[in-house]
Amino acid sequence: MSFDWSSPLPFRCQSKHQETPQAVTLELAPLFAADRFDYKPGQFISLGIMHKDQWVYRAYSLSSLAHEPILRITVQAVDKGLVSNYLVHQLAVGETLQLMAPAGPFNCIDQAAKINDGTRQAVLVSAGCGITPVFAMAQYWLSQPEPCDVHFIHLAKSKTDTIYFDALQTMAKQQPNFHLHLLLKDAMTPSQAQQRFDGHWLQSLVPDFMQRSIYLCGPEQLMQQTAQSLEALNFEMAHFHHESFTPGPHASIGTTTSTAISTAAVTATAHDEAAPVQITAPAFGATMQANVGDNLADKLEEMQLPILAVCRSGVCGACKCKVTPGSVDSSSQETLSAQEIEDGYVLACSSTLKADTEVQLG
Template structure:
C-alpha cells in the first residue's frame, strides 16, 4: 500500500502508544494484513479517523516518522475540550483501528527546496513535521541542520530524548533548546526574541528556514527574520490553524433569516439560517463530510457550491481551478443564501 495514492480511507491498527510529555502522546499505526510500506514526503500530514460514540471523527496530524517504513508515527497534544485529542490520549489503545486518508501538505523537505544548510524552528507540537524532515535529511544527506525548539521545560519538550540522541550521534545536527524554565539542564532559558534567534543561529541569513508552531509564535519569528534582512522566499511555514471564523461570529453584513441547503447526491435538503457555518449544517444533516482540521488548512472538507452564495475565510488548499469551479472549504464557509452543494 502506498499511502500517498490513497483516495479512500484505509483502516490501520494502533500497535503502540506512549506518553511523550504529560499532555502529549505518540502512537504507531500499521497495516494489519501485511507489512506494506508507507510513502509520503517528510513534513506532510494525514487525516486520521477515530471512532467516538459510534461516529468517525477526523483530524489532521503531522507524520513524525520517516517515509518508506511499515509504520507511521503520529503525536497528539491534548487540547482543552478537544473531542479527538482527548479521546486519543485517554482512550486509544493498542489494537484499535484508525482510518487513514491520503497524506498531503505543501510543507515538506521535497517541494520546499533548501540551500544546503537549514534552520528548523518550532514551538510546542509544531515540532512534529520538522522532526520528520530533520530525521530524513540526517538519514540520507549531508545537510547541516540547526534545530531550534521552544518549550515550557524539559518535561514538556516533545521528543526530548530523541533530540539529545540525534545531537550526540550526528555532527551535522545542532540542537538549540530555549526553555521558559531550564531548571538544572544545560539549555538556554528565556523568551525567544531577535537576539536569542541570532545567538542560537548566527548564520541564519545563509540558511533556509522551516517554521512551525502556534500562530503568534510564527508571526514573531517572521518579524525577527524580516528585521535582520532575511530573504523571506527562503522561509517555509506550516500552519496548524487558520484565521477561520469562530462558530459564533456573524456574517460580515446584517443578512439573516431562513435558508435551505440541498445536497442532492445524498438526498438531503435541510433548513438553516443565513450566517450558519456550512460544515455544521452538513454534519447535522448527516452528510458524510470529512472535516479533519476544521480550520481551513487540510482541505478534507472541500465541497462544490453549485447554486447560491457563501462567505469564506480560507481558501488555503484550493487551486485557482477549484475556486473557478465553485469549490469551497465547508469548515471556513458561512451560508449567505439558499444553497445546492455537492461533495
Template sequence: MEQFQWPNQGAARLICKSRWQETPDCISFTLTSEEQDKTFSFIAGQFVTLGVEIDGNTEYRAYSLSSLSNQTEMQFTVKRVAGGKVSNYLNDHLQVGQSLQVLPPAGQFHIEQPHTDKILLLSAGCGITPVMSMAKTLLADSQDRTEIHFIHAATCAEQLIYHAELQQMEQLHPRFKLDIMLEDATNTDYLEGRLTQAALANYCPDIASRTAFLCGPVGFMQAMKENLAALGMDMTLFYQESFTPAESTQPEVEDTKSKAAALAHATVFVPSFGTETKIVTGSLLIDALESAKVPVIAACRSGICGSCKCKVTNGDFTRTSSETLTEQEIAEGFVLACSCQIHSDVEVSLN
C-alpha cells in the same frame, strides 16, 4: 513493498502498532495498515486527521507526523492538555491493536516548499513533530547537502520530546546543529530563559540567510515570526504550521437593504443523495450538508485538512480557504465546505 492506497472518499481504518511515553504528558503512537506491509507516502511536515469515537460520536483532530515517509508505520505524538477531549482520550484509551479512522496526509506546511541550502527548524512543545519529520527526511537523503539548524524551546528537561533522538542526530550528522532553550534548565547545560530575538541571533548568527520552518503554540509562533522579520530574514522563505480557523472575508451587514439580503434563503441541492436544504444566504455549506444528513466529513472545520472537499456545480459562493485545493480543482468549482459561504441556490457534488 506496496504503497498503501487511501480511499477516494472518507477515511481509512488503521491499527495502533505501538505506543510509548515520550514525556510525563506526551505519548507517541505508530499506526499501520491491517496488512502491515503497506508503506505510507506523505511529505515531511504534513499531518493526518484522526477520527476517534467518543461517547457515540466521531471526533476529528489533526496531528502532525514525525516519522519518515514510505515506511510501514506512521508516527505521531499527542500531548495531554487541559480540556483536550481527543488528545486526552488518545492518551488514556488508544491501545496497541485498536483501530481508528484516519484521513489521508494533508497540509501545505512541508519540506518541499522552496527553500535555500541552509534552513532553520524552529519549534516549541509538541510543535516539534512536523519539523522532526523534516529533519529526518533531509538527513536520510545521502545526496542532500542542506545545512540544518534545529532550535527547540521547552519548559524543562523532562518535557523535551525526542531529546535522545535529536542528540543522536547531531552526533551522527555534521550538517545538523541542535540548540535547546529551557525555561527551567536545572541539571542541564542548556541556556535558561525564553527564546527571544537576542537568543535567536546568538544561537544562529546567519539566521537572515536561512529558510525557516516554524511550528508551536500560536503565541510562540507569532513572537518568532516577528523576531525573524526583525533579524532580516526574507519572509518569502518563512513557513509556519497553523491549525487555527480561517478568518471570514465577508463584510459585516450594515444597512437595512443588506440585512434583508442577508436574511434571504437559498437551496442547497445534492442530486446524488436526493436532498434539498433551505439555508440563510451567507451560511456555510458544511452546515447545510450536515443538516441534510449528507455523509461529509468535517474534521478541522478550519479550511486546513481538506476532508470536506466537494464540488459546487452550479450557483454562487465565496470561500475563505482553498488550502488543500489545486488550481485546477479551484477552477472546476471544488470547495472546502467548512470554508464556503453560499449566496444563491447551489448544486453540490460529493464525488
C-alpha cells in the same frame, strides 16, 4: 504502494509511548499488505476514531519516515479535544483506527532547503507539539548520504514538557550536522522568559540564518511574530516556510495549516446574523434552512450528506465542495487549486454562509 488511499484505511495501534504528561507517540500498523508508505517529511495524516456510531477525524503530523512499515504520530491532549484526549488517555494498544492518505504542502521535499557551498542549510523552529513535522524533517535530512546542516530551535515550558527530549539529545551528540537549541522557559532568566522569539533570537543562536531556509511550526502568534521580524531584517521570505496550529472548537493540537488563517469562522455582521438562508443539494434531494454565519460543514453534516470534515481547519481538503458563487465566506483555500477556486469550490469546514447556496459534493 499497491493499496488505494481514496477512502479511509484500517490501522492498528501497535505501541503507545508517553512523551510528556500530556503527549503520547503512537505507532500505527496497517491491517493490510504494505511494506512502506510514500509521503514527504512534514506531512500529516487524518486519523479517525469511532464516537457515537460515527468516525470522527483529526489531522496529526507524521514523525515517521516513508521507508518505515508503520506510521508514527505524536498527539498532545488539549482542553475539550475529543480525539486528542481519547488517544492520549483512553486508546489501548491493539485498537483499530482509520487513516486517510498523508497530505500537506509543508514538507522539506517540495520546500527544499537552500544550498550554500554545496551543502543544504536549514533552521527548524518549533514550539510545543509543533515539533512533530520539523522533527521528521531533521531525521530525513540527517539520514541522507549528504546530510543537511540543521539548527534545531525548540520552545517549551520545561524539560518535562519537551516532546522527543531524549531523542533530540541523542541526535545532538551523534550527529555533527545537528545543532540543538532548547529554549526552556523554566531555565531562562526572568527577562529572557518574557522576550518573544524573533529575529534577534535567530541572530544570537544561528548567526548565518540569513543564508538558510527556515521552517517553523507552532502557534499562530509565533509564526506571525517571526515572519514580521524576518521581513524587517530583509530575509528572503521565499525561504521561510511555516505551518501553524491554533486549536479551535473542532480541532486538536496537531491540526495544522500552512497559511495564516483564523480558527474562528468568518462571521456575519450583527445586522445580518440571524438572517435565514437556504442550502440545497440537488443530487441528494436535500434542502435545509440555516442562518447567515453558520458553518457550512456543520450544516451539511446535519443534512446527513456524505461529507468528510476531517481536520476542521482548512488543511486536508477532504470537505471540498462546489457552492453558488458569492454565497459563503471562506477563511482558508488550502489544498484548492486556482482553477478549483475559479470554478466555485470551497472548503466547507472553513466556510460560513452569507446567502442561499446550492452545493455539489466532490
